Amino acid sequence: LQTLDSLWKEHLAAMDYLRQGIHLRGYAQKDPKQEYKRESFSMFAAMLESLKYEVISTLSKVQVRMPEEVEELEQQRRM
Secondary structure (H helix, E strand, O other), rough: OHHHHHHHHHHHHHHHHHHHHHHHHHOOOOOOHHHHHHHHHHHHHHHHHHHHHHHHHHHHOOOOHHHHHHHHHHHHHHH
16 A cells, blocks of 8 residues: 555655646647556556555565464564
């Protein structure tokens, strides 16, 4: 969830940056609204790919332990 939150904040900041400069596309004879839609979709897809990568990376590092191992580790920490 922390990864999603972080990537979402970055995405919103990037979208704001895109929104601020999209009007310049009109000088290049391009429809700013269509360009905004195209680029924002591309940015969203990139964010989803980053999310997939980060989640898979995090989950691959998870260590599942048996209840006995957890109790043993807790006892060691108390000492």
